[in-house]
Amino acid sequence: MVQTVIDTANHIAAYAAKAARVQVVAAYPITPQTSIVERIAEMVESGEMKAEYIRVESEHSAMAACIGAAAGGVRTFTATSSHGLALMHEALHWASGSRLPIIMPVVNRALGPGWNIWADLTDSLSQRDTGWIQFYCADNQEVFDTIIQAYKLCENERVLLPAMICSEAFILSHTYMPVEIPDQERIDEFLPSYKPKWFLDVNNPFSHGNIVPPEWYMEFRYMIHEAMENAKQLIPEIDKEYGKYFGFEHGGLVEKYRCEDADLILLTMGTLGSEAKTAVDNLRKEGLKIGTARVRVFRPFPKEEIRKLAENTQMFTIINRAISFGMEGFLTEETKAALYNQKDRPLIAGFIAGLGGRDVSFKTIEKIAKKSAEWMQKGEVEKEIVWVDLKE
Amino acid sequence: MRDLKLPFCPGCGLFSLTNAFLRAVHELGYEDLSNFVFCSGIGCSSWIPSPYFMADSVHTLHGRSIPVATSIALLRPNLHVVVFGGDGDIVGIGLSHFVHAARRNTDILVIMGNNMVYGMTGGQVAPTTPLKAKTTTTPYGSFEHPLDAAKLAAVAGAAYSARWTTAHPKELRESIKKAINLKGFRFIEVITQCPTAFGRRVGFKNVGEMLKWFKENAVPVQQAEKMSQEELEGKIIIGEFIQRRRTTLGEAVYAMIKGAQKDEKQS
Ligand SMILES: Cc1ncc(C[n+]2csc(CCOP(=O)(O)OP(=O)(O)O)c2C)c(N)n1
Ligand code: SF4
Ligand SMILES: [Mg+2]
Numbered sequence: 001m002v003q004t005v006i007d008t009a010n011h012i013a014a015y016a017a018k019a020a021r022v023q024v025v026a027a028y029p030i031t032p033q034t035s036i037v038e039r040i041a042e043m044v045e046s047g048e049m050k051a052e053y054i055r056v057e058s059e060h061s062a063m064a065a066c067i068g069a070a071a072g073g074v075r076t077f078t079a080t081s082s083h084g085l086a087l088m089h090e091a092l093h094w095a096s097g098s099r100l101p102i103i104m105p106v107v108n109r110a111l112g113p114g115w116n117i118w119a120d121l122t123d124s125l126s127q128r129d130t131g132w133i134q135f136y137c138a139d140n141q142e143v144f145d146t147i148i149q150a151y152k153l154c155e156n157e158r159v160l161l162p163a164m165i166c167s168e169a170f171i172l173s174h175t176y177m178p179v180e181i182p183d184q185e186r187i188d189e190f191l192p193s194y195k196p197k198w199f200l201d202v203n204n205p206f207s208h209g210n211i212v213p214p215e216w217y218m219e220f221r222y223m224i225h226e227a228m229e230n231a232k233q234l235i236p237e238i239d240k241e242y243g244k245y246f247g248f249e250h251g252g253l254v255e256k257y258r259c260e261d262a263d264l265i266l267l268t269m270g271t272l273g274s275e276a277k278t279a280v281d282n283l284r285k286e287g288l289k290i291g292t293a294r295v296r297v298f299r300p301f302p303k304e305e306i307r308k309l310a311e312n313t314q315m316f317t318i319i320n321r322a323i324s325f326g327m328e329g330f331l332t333e334e335t336k337a338a339l340y341n342q343k344d345r346p347l348i349a350g351f352i353a354g355l356g357g358r359d360v361s362f363k364t365i366e367k368i369a370k371k372s373a374e375w376m377q378k379g380e381v382e383k384e385i386v387w388v389d390l391k392e
Numbered sequence: 393m394r395d396l397k398l399p400f401c402p403g404c405g406l407f408s409l410t411n412a413f414l415r416a417v418h419e420l421g422y423e424d425l426s427n428f429v430f431c432s433g434i435g436c437s438s439w440i441p442s443p444y445f446m447a448d449s450v451h452t453l454h455g456r457s458i459p460v461a462t463s464i465a466l467l468r469p470n471l472h473v474v475v476f477g478g479d480g481d482i483v484g485i486g487l488s489h490f491v492h493a494a495r496r497n498t499d500i501l502v503i504m505g506n507n508m509v510y511g512m513t514g515g516q517v518a519p520t521t522p523l524k525a526k527t528t529t530t531p532y533g534s535f536e537h538p539l540d541a542a543k544l545a546a547v548a549g550a551a552y553s554a555r556w557t558t559a560h561p562k563e564l565r566e567s568i569k570k571a572i573n574l575k576g577f578r579f580i581e582v583i584t585q586c587p588t589a590f591g592r593r594v595g596f597k598n599v600g601e602m603l604k605w606f607k608e609n610a611v612p613v614q615q616a617e618k619m620s621q622e623e624l625e626g627k628i629i630i631g632e633f634i635q636r637r638r639t640t641l642g643e644a645v646y647a648m649i650k651g652a653q654k655d656e657k658q659s
Contacts, residue, residue, distance in 0.1 A: 028485070029510055029513040029514070029516040029529070030513065031512075031513055031514075034513050034514055034516070034528075037529065038514075038516070038528045038529055041528070041529040041530065041531065042531050045530070045531050045532045046531075046532075053529075055516075055517050055529055055530070055536070057484045057485055057487065057519060058455065058484070058485040083434075083453065083454060113451070115434075115451070
C-alpha cells in the first residue's frame with residue numbers, strides 16, 4: 001500500500017535506503033546529515049531494516065568501508081555533508097575507479113572557515129571530477145525517488161558508477177513535507193536485488209584495485225567516461241519508468257517549466273528551482289516571457305538538453321548557490337562550455353546567491369530576472385558575475 | 393577571557409574544565425595568556441579556547457588540531473602550545489595524529505574533554521563510549537569496546553599522561569599546572585558530563601547524579617593496578633599514568649639543525 005508520510009528529507013532518505021533494501025551502511029555523523037544515519041541506526045537495531053550498520057571513525061573510513069562492502073557485491077549506502085565529503089575525496093575517486101555503485105545522499109552545507117552549517121552547493125560541486133554521478137533535488141519526494149532511481153541506474157552494467165543525491169541543508173534536510181512511499185513489493189519489482197557481475201568471491205578469486213600500466217590506464221578512464229554518457233541516456237528513461245510505476249517524474253536530466261516560448265530562461269539547481277517557478281509565474285503575469293530550467297543532474301552534464309534549450313531563447317540567467325573562486329558559478333561555467341560551439345548562442349548572465357544559507361526567495365529571483373531582462377533588451381550583459389545582495 | 397558568553401549547555405562539565413585551566417594558569421603566576429597559543433578542532437570541547445580566550449588561537453578542522461599545533465610548537469618553542477578537543481576529535485577522527493605526536497614527543501599539551509560521545513552533533517557513539525551505553529546511533533546500547541586514551545598516550549611515548557574527572561577539580565588543576573611546566577607531549581583526559589547529549593540518554597536525571605557517578609566510580613591508578621579486570625568493570629581509573637623525560641621533537645629538530653650547520657661550516 002502506498003503510504004503518505006510527513007517527514008524531513010533526511011528521514012525520507014533513510015526510508016529510501018530501507019526501501020532499496022540496502023545491505024551495508026557505514027557512516028560518520030556531521031550536521032546536517034546526522035539524522036539520516038541516526039534514523040537508519042534505529043531501524044537497523046530494531047530489526048526493521050535488515051542491514052549492517054558500521055560506526056566508523058571518519059568519513060574517509062566510511063567510504064573505505066563502503067568500497068569494501070560494494071566490492072563484496074552488496075548494496076551499499078552512506079551519507080555526508082560539507083567537510084565530511086571533502087575528507088572523503090580520495091576515496092571518492094577510488095569508488096568510481098573501482099566501478100562500485102555506492103549511493104550517497106549529500107546534504108549540501110557550506111565549507112569552513114567561516115564555520116557555517118547552512119546550505120551551499122560548493123561542497124558537492126567541487127567533487128565534480130571524482131567520477132560520481134550527481135543528482136540535485138528540489139523537494140523531499142524527489143529525494144526518495146532519486147535514491148531508488150539511482151540504485152537502478154548505477155547498478156546497470158552500462159553504468160556501474162557511484163552517485164551522490166544532493167539536497168540543501170535545512171531547506172530540505174530538516175523540513176517536513178508530505179512524501180508518498182510506494183508499496184514495498186512494487187519497489188522490489190522496480191528495483192530487484194543487486195546481482196553484480198563480479199564481486200569478491202573466494203571461489204573465484206581475483207585481485208581488486210591493482211596496478212594499471214600506461215598501456216591500459218587510458219582505456220579504463222575512457223570506460224568511466226563512456227559510463228557517464230550511458231548514464232545520461234538512461235537517467236530520463238529510468239525517471240519515466242519510475243513515473244509509470246509510481247506516478248512521480250522529476251524531469252530526467254533537466255526539469256523545464258514554461259520554457260517553450262520563453263525569451264529568458266532562469267537556470268538553477270536544487271531548491272532554487274522551486275522558488276524560480278514562483279518567480280516565473282509572477283513575472284509572466286507582468287508580461288515577461290520567462291521560463292525556468294532546473295539542472296537535476298550535474299554529472300553527467302546535460303549538454304545536449306542545454307543546447308536545445310538555448311536554440312529558442314535569447315538569454316540564460318544562471319543562479320548559483322556556489323562559487324568556483326577565480327572563475328564563476330559552476331553552473332554558469334558548464335553552461336557556457338556546453339554552448340561554445342553553437343552557432344546562435346543566447347546571452348548568459350551569471351549570478352551568485354544564497355551562499356552559506358542566505359535566503360533566496362522568489363522575490364530575490366524576480367529581482368535577478370528583472371535585471372537580466374534589462375540586459376536582454378540592451379542585447380548586452382553588463383556585468384559578468386553579480387553577487388546578489390552583497391554587503392560591500 | 394573575551395567578553396563573550398561561553399556556548400555550553402547548562403550544567404555542562406566543560407565549564408569546570410575551562411575554569412580549572414584558567415585557574416591553573418593564574419596560579420602559575422601568568423597575568424594573561426600571551427605566553428600561550430591555543431589550537432582546537434571541531435566539537436563542544438574545541439570551543440573552550442576559541443574565541444573565548446583573549447589569546448592567539450587557531451580553530452581548525454575536525455580532528456586536525458594536533459598537526460597544526462605541532463608546527464606552531466616547532467616554530468615558537470618558547471610558547472606554551474595547548475590543544476583542547478573532544479574525545480571524537482582527538483582519539484576518533486584524529487587518532488593517528490595523537491599517537492604520532494606522543495611517539496615523537498611533540499612539545500604540546502593536549503587537554504581532552506571526554507564526554508563519551510560526539511556531543512556537538514547530538515550524541516552519537518564515539519570510540520570512548522562505554523559498553524552498553526545508549527546513544528543516538530546505538531539506541532539499544534553500544535557493543536564496541538571503548539578506547540583508553542590516557543593509557544594509549546602513555547604507551548605511545550607521551551612525557552606525561554593523566555586522567556581526571558570534573559568531579560576532581562583540585563586534582564585536575566594541579567595536574568594542569570604540572571603539565572604546563574613539563575616538556576614534550578603531555579596529555580590530560582578529563583571525563584566530563586554532557587547532560588544534553590549523553591546523560592539524559594543513559595538515564596541520569598541530573599548533573600549532580602553524573603558527578604556522583606564520577607566520584608563513586610573513580611579508582612586511583614595505583615589501586616587499579618591491584619584490581620582484576622572484573623573489579624574494574626564500569627570504573628574510571630584516575631591519576632597519572634606516566635611522567636618521564638625523553639628528548640622532545642623540538643629538542644631533536646633544533647639539535648639536528650645545529651649539527652648540520654656545524655658540519656657545513658667544517659666542510
Ligand atoms: C570531517 C568532519 N566530519 C564530521 C564533522 C562533524 N562534527 C563536528 S563536531 C563532531 C564530533 C564532536 O565530538 P567530540 O570531538 O567528542 O567533541 P564534543 O562535542 O563531544 O565535545 C563531529 C562529528 C566535522 N566537523 N568534520
Ligand atoms: S552538548 Fe554536551 S558537551 Fe556540548 S555543550 Fe551541551 S552539555 Fe556540553
Ligand atoms: Mg565528545
